[in-house]
Amino acid sequence: MLSSRFRCWVLISLCFSSIALGQWNSIGDVSSFKALSTREIEFVAENAKVRLTVLTDGIVRVRMTHQVDFAPDSSWAVIEKHWPDTHPEIVDKPEKVTISAGQLSIVVSKRPLRISFLDNQGTVLNADHPSKGMAWSGKEVRVWKTMPENEFYFGFGEKAGRLQKKFTSMTMWNSDIPAYGADTDPLYQTIPFFYGIRNGKAYGIFFDNTYRSSFDMGKEARDQFSFGAEAGELNYYFFPGPSPADVLRKYTELVGTMPLPPRWSLGYQQCRWSYPSEKRVREIADGFRTRKIPCDVIYLDIDYMDGYRIFTWNTSSFPNPKGLISDLKGMGFRTAVIVDPGIKIDEKYHAYQSGLKQDVFLKKPDGTVYNSKVWPGECAFPDFTDPAARTWWGNSFESLVADGVRGWWNDMNEPSVFDVPSKTIDLNVIHQDNGLQTTHAKNHNVYGMQMTRATYDGVRRLLPNERPFVLTRASYAGGQRYSAAWTGDNVSSWEHLRMGVSMCLNLSISGQPFVGSDIGGFIGYPSGELFARWLQLGVFTPLMRAHSVINENNKEPWEYGDEFTNANRETINLRYTLLPLIYNLMYEASQTGIPAMRPMLFEYPEEQAFTWTDNQFMFGSDLVVAPVVSEGVTSRTVQLPQGVWFDFWSNQRYSGGKEITVEAPLNRIPVFVKEGAIIPTQPVVQHTDERPDNPVTFSCYPTSLQSTRMYYEDDGISFEYEGGKYSKRSINQWRSSKATTVTLSKKEGTFATTRTLIFVQVIGINNEPLRVDLSGREISQATTGDTPTQWWSYDDQKKIVTICAKESPEAITIRVTHN
Numbered sequence: 129m130l131s132s133r134f135r136c137w138v139l140i141s142l143c144f145s146s147i148a149l150g151q152w153n154s155i156g157d158v159s160s161f162k163a164l165s166t167r168e169i170e171f172v173a174e175n176a177k178v179r180l181t182v183l184t185d186g187i188v189r190v191r192m193t194h195q196v197d198f199a200p201d202s203s204w205a206v207i208e209k210h211w212p213d214t215h216p217e218i219v220d221k222p223e224k225v226t227i228s229a230g231q232l233s234i235v236v237s238k239r240p241l242r243i244s245f246l247d248n249q250g251t252v253l254n255a256d257h258p259s260k261g262m263a264w265s266g267k268e269v270r271v272w273k274t275m276p277e278n279e280f281y282f283g284f285g286e287k288a289g290r291l292q293k294k295f296t297s298m299t300m301w302n303s304d305i306p307a308y309g310a311d312t313d314p315l316y317q318t319i320p321f322f323y324g325i326r327n328g329k330a331y332g333i334f335f336d337n338t339y340r341s342s343f344d345m346g347k348e349a350r351d352q353f354s355f356g357a358e359a360g361e362l363n364y365y366f367f368p369g370p371s372p373a374d375v376l377r378k379y380t381e382l383v384g385t386m387p388l389p390p391r392w393s394l395g396y397q398q399c400r401w402s403y404p405s406e407k408r409v410r411e412i413a414d415g416f417r418t419r420k421i422p423c424d425v426i427y428l429d430i431d432y433m434d435g436y437r438i439f440t441w442n443t444s445s446f447p448n449p450k451g452l453i454s455d456l457k458g459m460g461f462r463t464a465v466i467v468d469p470g471i472k473i474d475e476k477y478h479a480y481q482s483g484l485k486q487d488v489f490l491k492k493p494d495g496t497v498y499n500s501k502v503w504p505g506e507c508a509f510p511d512f513t514d515p516a517a518r519t520w521w522g523n524s525f526e527s528l529v530a531d532g533v534r535g536w537w538n539d540m541n542e543p544s545v546f547d548v549p550s551k552t553i554d555l556n557v558i559h560q561d562n563g564l565q566t567t568h569a570k571n572h573n574v575y576g577m578q579m580t581r582a583t584y585d586g587v588r589r590l591l592p593n594e595r596p597f598v599l600t601r602a603s604y605a606g607g608q609r610y611s612a613a614w615t616g617d618n619v620s621s622w623e624h625l626r627m628g629v630s631m632c633l634n635l636s637i638s639g640q641p642f643v644g645s646d647i648g649g650f651i652g653y654p655s656g657e658l659f660a661r662w663l664q665l666g667v668f669t670p671l672m673r674a675h676s677v678i679n680e681n682n683k684e685p686w687e688y689g690d691e692f693t694n695a696n697r698e699t700i701n702l703r704y705t706l707l708p709l710i711y712n713l714m715y716e717a718s719q720t721g722i723p724a725m726r727p728m729l730f731e732y733p734e735e736q737a738f739t740w741t742d743n744q745f746m747f748g749s750d751l752v753v754a755p756v757v758s759e760g761v762t763s764r765t766v767q768l769p770q771g772v773w774f775d776f777w778s779n780q781r782y783s784g785g786k787e788i789t790v791e792a793p794l795n796r797i798p799v800f801v802k803e804g805a806i807i808p809t810q811p812v813v814q815h816t817d818e819r820p821d822n823p824v825t826f827s828c829y830p831t832s833l834q835s836t837r838m839y840y841e842d843d844g845i846s847f848e849y850e851g852g853k854y855s856k857r858s859i860n861q862w863r864s865s866k867a868t869t870v871t872l873s874k875k876e877g878t879f880a881t882t883r884t885l886i887f888v889q890v891i892g893i894n895n896e897p898l899r900v901d902l903s904g905r906e907i908s909q910a911t912t913g914d915t916p917t918q919w920w921s922y923d924d925q926k927k928i929v930t931i932c933a934k935e936s937p938e939a940i941t942i943r944v945t946h947n
C-alpha cells in the first residue's frame with residue numbers, strides 16, 4: 129500500500145516538474161572552439177558545450193550539453209556504420225564560423241552561439257531563433273528555431289489528427305490510449321523526426337533523445353518552433369533535401385530501412401479479440417475459402433494462452449495447435465499470435481522460472497524484481513535493453529515456432545500496465561541500457577522497439593532462412609528494422625477512417641513503411657458501408673488487417689449481407705491483383721526507405737495546393753488513391769497533380785493540375801494512374817502461395833514519348849535474394865503515332881520464376897493494330913478456340929491491345945504497329 133502510494137506521489141511530482149518550467153539558461157557566447165577530427169568541431173560556450181559532426185555531405189549532427197562533458201554516446205535508432213571520410217572546410221571570422229560540407233553550409237554565429245543551415249545557393253533552410261536558440265533548465269534541454277510563415281511540417285511518426293502539423297504541439301511518450309481521438313497525444317510510438325517544407329524545398333530533423341520529449345510547431349508563438357526533452361542531451365541530426373524523398377533517404381541511411389517482408393504478409397489479414405477456440409478458427413478459415421474471399425493470415429489474440437501466460441496454449445480451447453496450424457497452412461493461411469511483454473509471476477510457469485534464473489527482469493533501485501499488473505495478473509517484465517534478456521526472449525519462441533506459428537504480434541509494449549495511474553512502469557526502475565544502467569524514464573520510449581528486436585532476431589535465429597513477420601504497437605525511430613506497425617485501438621467511425629489515412633502517411637514518411645490501421649475500426653461496430661470503405665483504403669495500406677475488440681458483433685467481411693460481401697470480395701480481389709505492384713513498392717522501401725504510401729506534397733513538393741491535402745495520397749509514384757471517407761456518398765473530388773492521368777477503372781484521360789469529381793460506387797475506390805506508368809498485376813488468387821502471379825500483366829499507360837519502370841521479384845519468403853537469387857528487369861515503352869514498342873530487358877539476378885506467361889497491355893490504342901511483332905517475328909491475333917502461347921488481341925471498347933508472350937530471362941521486345 130505504502131509503496132504504491134509512494135509510487136503515485138513520485139509520478140505526480142515528476143509530472144508537475146515537467147510542466148512548471150524553471151528559468152531557461154541560454155547557452156551564451158562562444159568562448160573557444162576546436163576541431164576534434166576532420167569531421168567534428170566542439171564549441172565551448174558560456175553555459176554549455178556544442179558539438180557539430182558532419183557525417184556525410186548532407187547529414188549533420190548537433191549535440192549540446194550543459195554538463196562538464198558529453199555523456200557516453202549511444203543510440204537505439206542510429207545503425208552502426210562507417211561513414212566515408214569527409215573534410216568540411218572551416219572558415220573562422222570574428223563574428224562566425226562557417227563549415228562548408230558539400231551541398232550544405234553550417235554557420236555558427238558566436239555572440240550568442242546560434243546555428244543556421246544553408247544550401248549551396250545561400251538560402252537559409254533552418255536557423256536557431258535569434259533570441260532563444262539552444263537552452264537548458266535543470267535537466268531539461270530545448271532548442272527554438274525560426275518558423276517562416278510559409279513553412280509546413282510533416283512526419284513525427286504516429287500522431288492522430290491531420291497530416292499537417294503546423295500550429296500544433298506534440299509529446300513523445302509511448303502510451304496505450306484505447307479509443308484515442310484526433311486530439312489525443314501522445315500515442316503508442318515515438319518517432320521524433322519531421323520535415324519542414326517551404327517553397328518546394330524540404331529539410332528534416334531527427335531529435336534522437338529517448339526521454340519524454342516535446343515539439344511545439346508554432347503553437348506557443350507564431351514565429352518559432354521548438355523541440356526538447358525532459359533530460360538527456362539536445363542531440364539532433366539535420367538533413368537537407370532538397371526533395372522530401374532526399375530527406376527520407378538520408379534519414380534511413382542513418383536509422384536503417386525495413387527488411388523485405390515475406391510476401392504472404394502483404395495478403396489480407398484477419399484478426400479479432402479473440403477467435404476463442406480451434407473450432408471458431410476453422411470456421412473462419414472455411415468462411416474465407418467457401419466464399420472465395422482471399423486471405424493469408426489469421427490471428428490469435430490473448431485468449432489462445434493458458435491464463436495469458438506467454439509461450440503457452442489454452443489446451444482446452446486449442447487442444448492441438450500443431451494440427452490446427454498445419455491444417456490452416458494446408459489451406460493457405462499463416463497463423464499469427466499475440467505476445468505481450470508481461471510474464472506472469474507464477475513459480476510453476478516455465479517462462480517466469482527461466483527468466484528469473486537468467487536474470488532478465490527489470491528491477492527496482494533496491495535490486496528486487498519490479499512487478500505490476502497486466503492481463504495475467506502480477507507480472508515481471510523483461511529488460512529488452514539487455515542483450516541477454518533479448519536472447520532469452522527470442523529463444524522462448526522455440527515451441528511456438530515448432531507449432532508452426534509464423535506471425536508475431538507484439539502488443540502492450542509501450543509498456544502498458546493496469547495498476548498504476550501512470551499506466552506504465554515506474555520511472556525509476558533500472559534498465560541495462562548498454563551497460564549504462566539508466567532509469568525507465570530514459571528507456572520507456574525504446575521498450576517496444578527493443579521487444580520487437582528481440583522477437584525479430586529470435587525468430588530469425590530459429591528459422592534462419594524465413595523472413596520473420598513481426599507487428600508492433602509501440603516503437604521508436606528505426607523500429608522498421610524489426611517490425612511492421614499498426615495504429616492501435618482506433619474506433620469504428622468515419623473520422624477514424626480519415627485518420628487511418630493521415631496517420632499511416634506520417635508513419636510512412638517517418639521511416640516506417642509497413643503500416644495499417646485496424647480495418648473497420650477496433651472499438652465499436654462499423655456499418656457495412658464503413659467497413660467496405662475502410663477495406664478499400666486497406667488495399668492501399670501495406671498492412672491490410674481487419675480487427676475487432678472483444679464482446680462486439682462479428683466484423684468479418686461477409687457479416688453485412690450479400691451486397692457488402694460482394695463489394696468486400698471485389699476489394700480484397702483488387703488487393704491480390706495488385707500484389708506484384710505492392711511487393712515492388714515494399715522492395716523499393718526496403719532499399720531506399722521511400723514508402724508505398726506518400727503524402728501528395730511528399731511526391732509533389734512544388735504543388736502548394738497539396739499543403740493541407742490528407743484525404744488522398746500517392747501509392748508509389750504512379751497512383752493517386754482517393755478513398756471515400758464520408759458516409760453516404762458515391763462520388764468525391766480528387767486533386768490531380770500536374771501532368772496527365774488515367775482513371776484506373778475506365779482509362780479515361782484527364783489533364784492534371786486541377787480538381788475533378790468522380791463516381792465512387794460502393795464497390796469502387798477512385799484511383800488514377802500517371803501517364804507512362806507500367807503497372808504490374810496478377811490474377812486473383814485465394815492466398816499468396818496459390819499459383820503466384822502467373823501470368824503477370826504489365827499495363828502500359830500512354831505516354832507522349834517513352835517511359836521506364838523496374839520490375840523486381842524473388843521467392844517471396846527466404847533471404848536468398850541477399851545472395852543474388854532475385855530477378856530484376858526494366859520495362860520500357862516508346863510510343864509514336866505509328867507504333868508502340870515495349871521492351872522487357874534481360875533479367876538481372878539468378879532467381880528463376882515458375883511463371884510461364886507474361887501479358888503486356890498497351891492502353892490507349894485507338895484502332896486495331898496492323899501487326900504485332902514479338903522479338904522480331906510477327907505473331908497472330910488470338911481467335912476463339914485458339915490456344916497458342918504467343919498472341920495478341922484488341923479490345924475495341926477499352927482501346928487496349930493485349931499481347932501474350934512466353935516468360936523468359938532474356939530480353940523480350942514487342943512492337944505494335946498501329947495508326
Ligand code: MIG
Pocket residue numbers: 400401429430466539540601616617650675676677
Ligand atoms: O488491453 O489483446 O491494441 O489490438 O486486441 C488490450 C487484446 C490489449 C490491445 C490491442 C488490441 C488487442 C487487445 N490489446
